[in-house]
Amino acid sequence: MEKILEVNNLQVSFDTYAGEVKAVRGVSFHLNKGETLAIVGESGSGKSVTSKSLMKLIPNPPGRIVNGEILFEGKDLVHYSEKQMQKIRGSEISMIFQDPMTSLNPTMTIGKQIMESIIKHQNVSKTEARRKGIELLEMVGIPQAENRFSSYPHQFSGGMRQRVVIAMAISCNPKILIADEPTTALDVTIQAQILELLKDLQKKMGTSIIFITHDLGVVANIADRVAVMYAGKIVEIGKVDEIFYHPEHPYTWGLLGAMPNLNEDAGELITIPGSPPDLLNPPLGDAFADRNRYAMKIDYQMEPPMFKVSDTHYASTWLLHEKSPKIMLPDVLKKHRQTAPRGKQNEHLAKRKEQREKLLEIKNLKQYFTSGTNLIKAVDGIDFDIYKGETFGLVGESGCGKSTTGRTIIRLYHATDGEILYNNVNIHNKKSSLDTQKLNQKIQMIFQDPYSSLNPRQTVADIIAEGMDIHGLSINRKERLEKVYDLLETVGLNREHANRYPHEFSGGQRQRIGIARALAVDPEFIIADEPISALDVSIQAQVVNLLKRLQKEKGLTYLFIAHDLSMVKYISDRIGVMYKGRIVELAESNELYQNPLHPYTKSLLSAIPLPDPETEKTRKRIKFDEKLIWNDEGEEPVLREVKPEHWVSCTEQEYNDFKNYFDVI
Amino acid sequence: MGRYIFGRIGYMLITFLVIATFTFFLMQTLPGSPFNDERLSESQKERLYERYGLDEPAPIQYVKYMTNIFKGDFGVSFQYDGRAVTDIIGERIGASAVLGAQSLLFGCIIGIILGIIAAIKHNTAIDYMAMLIAVIGLSVPNFVFAGLLQYWVGVKLQWLPVAFWEGFEYSILPTIALSVFVIATIARFMRTEMLEVLGQDYIVTAKAKGLNQFAIVMKHGLRNAAIPIITILGPMTVSLLTGTLVIEKIFSVPGLGEQFVKSIMTNDFPVIMGVTLFYSILFIGVVLIVDILYGVIDPRIRLSGGTK
Numbered sequence: 001m002e003k004i005l006e007v008n009n010l011q012v013s014f015d016t017y018a019g020e021v022k023a024v025r026g027v028s029f030h031l032n033k034g035e036t037l038a039i040v041g042e043s044g045s046g047k048s049v050t051s052k053s054l055m056k057l058i059p060n061p062p063g064r065i066v067n068g069e070i071l072f073e074g075k076d077l078v079h080y081s082e083k084q085m086q087k088i089r090g091s092e093i094s095m096i097f098q099d100p101m102t103s104l105n106p107t108m109t110i111g112k113q114i115m116e117s118i119i120k121h122q123n124v125s126k127t128e129a130r131r132k133g134i135e136l137l138e139m140v141g142i143p144q145a146e147n148r149f150s151s152y153p154h155q156f157s158g159g160m161r162q163r164v165v166i167a168m169a170i171s172c173n174p175k176i177l178i179a180d181e182p183t184t185a186l187d188v189t190i191q192a193q194i195l196e197l198l199k200d201l202q203k204k205m206g207t208s209i210i211f212i213t214h215d216l217g218v219v220a221n222i223a224d225r226v227a228v229m230y231a232g233k234i235v236e237i238g239k240v241d242e243i244f245y246h247p248e249h250p251y252t253w254g255l256l257g258a259m260p261n262l263n264e265d266a267g268e269l270i271t272i273p274g275s276p277p278d279l280l281n282p283p284l285g286d287a288f289a290d291r292n293r294y295a296m297k298i299d300y301q302m303e304p305p306m307f308k309v310s311d312t313h314y315a316s317t318w319l320l321h322e323k324s325p326k327i328m329l330p331d332v333l334k335k336h337r338q339t340a341p342r343g344k345q346n347e348h349l350a351k352r353k354e355q356r357e358k359l360l361e362i363k364n365l366k367q368y369f370t371s372g373t374n375l376i377k378a379v380d381g382i383d384f385d386i387y388k389g390e391t392f393g394l395v396g397e398s399g400c401g402k403s404t405t406g407r408t409i410i411r412l413y414h415a416t417d418g419e420i421l422y423n424n425v426n427i428h429n430k431k432s433s434l435d436t437q438k439l440n441q442k443i444q445m446i447f448q449d450p451y452s453s454l455n456p457r458q459t460v461a462d463i464i465a466e467g468m469d470i471h472g473l474s475i476n477r478k479e480r481l482e483k484v485y486d487l488l489e490t491v492g493l494n495r496e497h498a499n500r501y502p503h504e505f506s507g508g509q510r511q512r513i514g515i516a517r518a519l520a521v522d523p524e525f526i527i528a529d530e531p532i533s534a535l536d537v538s539i540q541a542q543v544v545n546l547l548k549r550l551q552k553e554k555g556l557t558y559l560f561i562a563h564d565l566s567m568v569k570y571i572s573d574r575i576g577v578m579y580k581g582r583i584v585e586l587a588e589s590n591e592l593y594q595n596p597l598h599p600y601t602k603s604l605l606s607a608i609p610l611p612d613p614e615t616e617k618t619r620k621r622i623k624f625d626e627k628l629i630w631n632d633e634g635e636e637p638v639l640r641e642v643k644p645e646h647w648v649s650c651t652e653q654e655y656n657d658f659k660n661y662f663d664v665i
Numbered sequence: 666m667g668r669y670i671f672g673r674i675g676y677m678l679i680t681f682l683v684i685a686t687f688t689f690f691l692m693q694t695l696p697g698s699p700f701n702d703e704r705l706s707e708s709q710k711e712r713l714y715e716r717y718g719l720d721e722p723a724p725i726q727y728v729k730y731m732t733n734i735f736k737g738d739f740g741v742s743f744q745y746d747g748r749a750v751t752d753i754i755g756e757r758i759g760a761s762a763v764l765g766a767q768s769l770l771f772g773c774i775i776g777i778i779l780g781i782i783a784a785i786k787h788n789t790a791i792d793y794m795a796m797l798i799a800v801i802g803l804s805v806p807n808f809v810f811a812g813l814l815q816y817w818v819g820v821k822l823q824w825l826p827v828a829f830w831e832g833f834e835y836s837i838l839p840t841i842a843l844s845v846f847v848i849a850t851i852a853r854f855m856r857t858e859m860l861e862v863l864g865q866d867y868i869v870t871a872k873a874k875g876l877n878q879f880a881i882v883m884k885h886g887l888r889n890a891a892i893p894i895i896t897i898l899g900p901m902t903v904s905l906l907t908g909t910l911v912i913e914k915i916f917s918v919p920g921l922g923e924q925f926v927k928s929i930m931t932n933d934f935p936v937i938m939g940v941t942l943f944y945s946i947l948f949i950g951v952v953l954i955v956d957i958l959y960g961v962i963d964p965r966i967r968l969s970g971g972t973k
Contacts, residue, residue, distance in 0.1 A: 057872060083877075090875035097873075102866040106965055107888045116884075117874035152964040168874065 004175055004208050005031040005054070010068035012046070012053050015061060021279050023049045025232035026068070031176065036202065036209040038219040038240075040255070041229035042536035043507075044276055047212050050229070051178045054210070055093055056085050072176075091121035094169040098181040100161035104153040110137075110164045111149035114171055121172045136167040140197060158398075159190035163197065170201060177202075180212045187397035187563065192607040192621050195222055214537060216259055217566075217609030220244060221616040225312070228252050231277050231287035238313030240613045248307075248315035250292045258541035259611045260570035268548075269541035269570070275506045286318065294319060294327055358424075359525060359557050360386040360409070365418035367401070367408045378404040380581035381418070383639065386525075391551065391558040393572030393589065395565055395604070401581040402561045406527045409559070410443050422525075441471045444518035448530035450510035454502040460513055461498040464488070467521040487516040491546060508539035515546065519554075527559045532567060544571055565608050569593055574645075577601045583639060587646040597648045597658060600624050673956070677949045682731075684945045685938075689730060692934050693723050699743040699932040717743065730938075739942070740935035744928065750939035753924065758943075760830050761913070761920035765905035767840040772847025773898075779848065780855020781882060787860060795852060802849025811842040811915045828917040839916040843909060847901065854897060858890035865889070892963050899955040903948045 012024035024046040031037050041047040052058050054070055056077065070077040072093065080088070094117075097103040105113060114133040118124060124132070130149070137145035140163040153161055162182060169177060179198065183191035199222060202209055211222055219226055220240065227237040228249065236249040247253055257270025274291045277283050283290070289299035298318050307320035318324055367379040379401040386392045394402045408415050411428070420428050427439055444467075447453035454463055461484045465474065474480035485495040491512040502510055511531060518526055528547070532540040544567060550556060562568045568575060569589050576586040577600065585598040596602045603624030610616060635651045642648050642658040650658065700713050714720045718729065733740065739750035783795035818838060819827030826835050862868065863886060871885045910922035921940065928936040959966055 055873060057869060086875045086877055088875070089873055095870075095873040097866055097870060099866060103870045105867040105871070105885050105889070107963055108885070116871075116876065120875055154965045165870070168870070 001032040001035075003030045004033045004073060006069075006071040007050075007054070008069040008071070010050065010053060010070065011066040012049050012058060012063060013066050014063045016280075019280055022282055023063075023232055023279060024053065025279075025282060027229075027232070027234050029227050029234060029237060031208050031210060033208055034202070034206045035224040036211055036222055038211045038213060038223035038226045039229055040213060040216065040219055040226060042214060042276060042538060044231075044279070045229040046232040046279075047229045048180055051095070051180055051210060051212050054176075054178060055089055055095060056080070056082075057089075057095070087121075090117040090169075090174070091172040092174055093176040093178065094172070094174040096162075096165050096169050096177065096179040096182045099185045100158050100165055101185065103165055104161055106153055109150045109152055110156070111151075114164070114168050117168065118171050132171070133167075136171055137164070139201070140164070140167045140170075141193075142167075158186055159193060162186060162190075162194055166194075166197065166201070170205065170207070173205060174207060176210065177207045178210045178212070181214070182211075183218060184213070184215070188565065188607040188609075189397065189603060189624070191218070192609070195609070196621070198222065215609065216244075216255060216537070216611035217616075220611050220613045221609045221619070228255070231282065232279055233287065233316065235288065235317065236313075236315040238309065238315075242310065242313040244611065244613050246309075246313070248309055248313075248320060249288075249317045250294055250319065251288050252315075254291075254538055256611060258538045260566050268545050271541045271545060272538040273542075275508060275539070286316075288317075296324060356387040356390070358385045359388045359422070360559075361419075361421040361424075362405075362409070363419040363421070365405070365408065365420060366416045367404050367413055368416045377581050379408065382576075382578070382581075382583045384576055384583060384586060386557060386559060388557055389551075389555055390573040391560050391571055393568040393575040394559060394561045394578060395563060395568050395575060396578035397563060397604075400578040402578050403529055405578070406445070406529050406559060406561050410445050410527055411439075437471065441467075441521045442524045444521065444523040444526050446511075446514050446518050446526060446528040446531045449534050450507050450514055451534070453514055454510055456502055459499055459501060460484075460488075460505075463502070463513060464498075464516050464520050467517065471521050473521060483520070484516075487520055490519065490550070491516045492542075506539075507535050508542055511535060511539075511543050512546065515543075515550070519550070523556070525557045525559070527561070529561045530563070531560075533562065533564060540567065547571065565604065566610075577604065582649065583647075584649040585647065586639070591643075591646055595643075595646070597642065597646070598650070670953075670957070673953055677953065680949055681942075681945060685731065685734065685942055686727075688938055688941050689727055690723075692938060695932065695934075697932050699934065701932070717741075734942070739939040742928075742933055742936050744931045744933045744936070750935045753936060754921065754939060754943055757919060757921040757924045760918050761922060762906050764836060764839055764843065764913075764918060764920065765902070765909075767836060768843035768847060769902060769905050771840060772844035773851055775844070776848040776851025777855050777894075779852040781859055781887075783852065783856040784859035784863060785878070785882065792856075796856070799849040799852045802845045803853075805845075807842050807845055807909075808911050808915060810845050811839070811912055814838045814842055815915070830916075830918050835916075839912050839918060842916075843905065843912050847905070850897065850901070851894065854894050855890060858893050859886055862886050862889045888962055892959065895955055895958050895962065899951045900948070903944065903951050906947065 007030070008028050010024055010027045011022070014021045014023055027046070027050055029037070039047045039050065049058065049063075053065055054077070056065070058065070065078055068078065072088070077085070077088065104110065111130065111133055114136060115126070115129040118129040118132050119126070122129075122132075134145045134149055137149065142148060142160060142163055148156075153164070156164065166182075177198075182198075183194050186194060195218065198209065198211075201207065209222075211219075213219060223240045225238065226240050226243040227234045228243065228251065229235065230251050236243065236247065236252050243252060244256070247256060251272070254270060254272035258272065260269060272291050273293075277287050277290065283300075285301050286292070286295070286299040286304050289295045292299065296318055304316045304318045304321075306314045306316050308314055309320065319327055362382060362384050364381050364383060365379055366377070366381050369376045369378055382401075382405065384392070394405060396402045404413065407413055409420055415428050419426050422439065422443070458466075461481065464484050464487055465480050468474045468480060468483065474483060481498070484498050488495055488497055493509060493512055493516070497505075497509075502513065505513065511534075514531075531547070532543050535543060547558065548571065551558060558571075560568060560571055569592075572589045574587065575589045575592050576583045577592070577598065578584070579600045585592065585596065585601045587595075592601065593605065596605050599622075603622045606620065606622040635653075637649045637651050637654070639647050639649050640655045642650070642655060643662050648654075648658065700710050705713070711720070718726060721729075730740070737751070739754075742748045742750055742753055745753065779795050779798065783792045786792045815827040815838065818824050825837050827838065829835055859882075863882075868881060868885055871881045876884070910920075910926050912918070913920040913923045924936070925940050927933075928940065
């Protein structure tokens, strides 16, 4: 294999007022011609900084490459001048960024933006560049490329914009394409399309791809080789099968264990305790030692070298040293090798069915918004019940109305039509403020973004106790503080944290504060609106485990709103799938994943990337054509129960077909 | 788009009516009279009142005034015996408009350049220098600059005339004196906006394409940074075009600002009203232009036939 890029001992630092932050601490890897190397890691692991350094796109000051070599076709880019780099950027190495909503200039037509680099690097006329631009747009799958050439970015959807960004990046046939979390901001079905497009383009053009991501499912789908980064270093690197089936580094074990498996009803997710080290003062020995349950004395004293596992597989952990004890791969990780579905939860659910009582009933709920003269039907007539003590998952892609549903239930919006019964009482016609206040206490919310949902000017104690103050739940200061300490400990923080401010905490810790705030008023029902989507994988698992534990201890009922289907499947008892303001399918979570009936559910499920290279290689994505079900002619599909507890939006004819299908089985 | 502008003009008309009504009744409450001359006898005064229709009750005067406005008649001046208000404005606006337009143009160009340089050389000596100039421009009143310019450039160096309005060279010093404020304001805004824009993802995208710094700033930065600048440009234009009395006075420019002050001193109601309404028409017009300009610069708020 020919190496196109070789990085040796790359070190990148940022000079801040507090001191030098060593973001990348000696990274070495190579990239072969035509392969895809995935760099995985959590936020702050240095994966993005590494990739930007390859193109010298690190803003300087404050960032600088301290040491190391970046050999591109044998030439060291570290010593290239800005002028020389401009020739490389966009023509030899190009980049795709994370958020297609912000990575295109809003005031310039996409055509001009694509032509820009063609004109810059290929020395062609404007008409020629235009012809090439249209060709590129067709290549990345933008319909009516010629007409859309002079459209502005805001006239495209997120997925289409990312295609435009890709068209821009490949416009000069680059030898290396760096994709920095290119699908993180997209819905799963769009993500699947973009991944297919990248693979397709790679096949056609033979480009080498460096793919940065935190999503192991995506890695299993696209990568030939994988590098796992932690605290500015590569801790394990190898072929995709080696990393997924024979991981050697305990951090890799943790990452893999933190992902719920769709075919398994595991108990608790494996978590990696704690959070990543501060790179202002990186620890002396192995940076992962503090979070490593197998840490040895040497881990705190010396950095482990890269141990060779096979010709292609290296890992940096003292566990591989010949003198260290042999540790068996944790059991939970073995699940990634087996795919046989099981169904043990059903009996346990059936038993509960007899005694369960409805906590929340939603009947024909509608929530419309007007914007100018347009009527937006965010939620368009949905019905479902939530039973006491269960977790009801609501999934769907962005814009399907799932968050609006949550907000309408908690009465942040005034429902356009329909009823919401809480303990058999309609809560949307409540006039008296006393009743309203009581309800506010019983229903609480956890928000998506732990950074913007906490007031930065309030101490943690005040944030948590505010609800108690409003509802008059604490009699005096001492009691109030005691309760805050209690809550902090319940969510896994310390009492010392009470007097600090939100910016002193990491994302995962902030989300814990958000949970403590919701719990402070002893609620019965919690609406969690994408509570983990802003967090890293290992932190996600911590928060999900915490939510599960609290549910058990306090008998809480959850409405769990999310777009991450594997996590929803893991936490929910029953799941409702929303599409364009309506529920198209509703069933127990296992039933839904094993027997999806609605074409939209099928396509959604088929698009989730799983952290298992074997299944990813054979995956067949089911494409969803909305014309199949949303035509205006004929009968309007209605939610019908085709099997006990399994509801699907279908027509009379389809209903009978489903019935027959189940009778045959 | 057409429907949008049509609707906007309707609103402008209502705004104008409200302003006209408000200023009319405000004038009624002003103390004093335009004919307070001690040499005039009571009967002479009465005749003057009758001649200008001031003896009639306020509501009737109001109705008459409003109907005349829509015929384009803003009444006649009291101080310049019988001259139409529109003539007075027409005669005076020329110098003010030329002076205002020049200083706006000059101020914007220099301000934008200064702001961009400060943003690119962020946190360096050049940046601090540019912002020092901006702070001085904002905090020192323009009549101080006017005086300094007259003394150094006009008197000491004898390069340019210090007063009157008899050709382009006469307009140079007042233009510079007026534009100091524009330069300072625009430069500060431009720096802040440009810094923000240069931190956006699409700038990194442009850099990753291999564009050089100059192309990035001019092609990708400027247009995006200009969007908020247009907002402050509206009111600034009005205040400059309609004359600034201090500068006009210092350089003896026969502009509207100077006339306005004179009219207030003599209780010349029709001229005060006329100039006020003229200001408001200009202002309302500029606000509309600014809103349309937004659409031209930022395609995201461009209106497409009222459907979206």
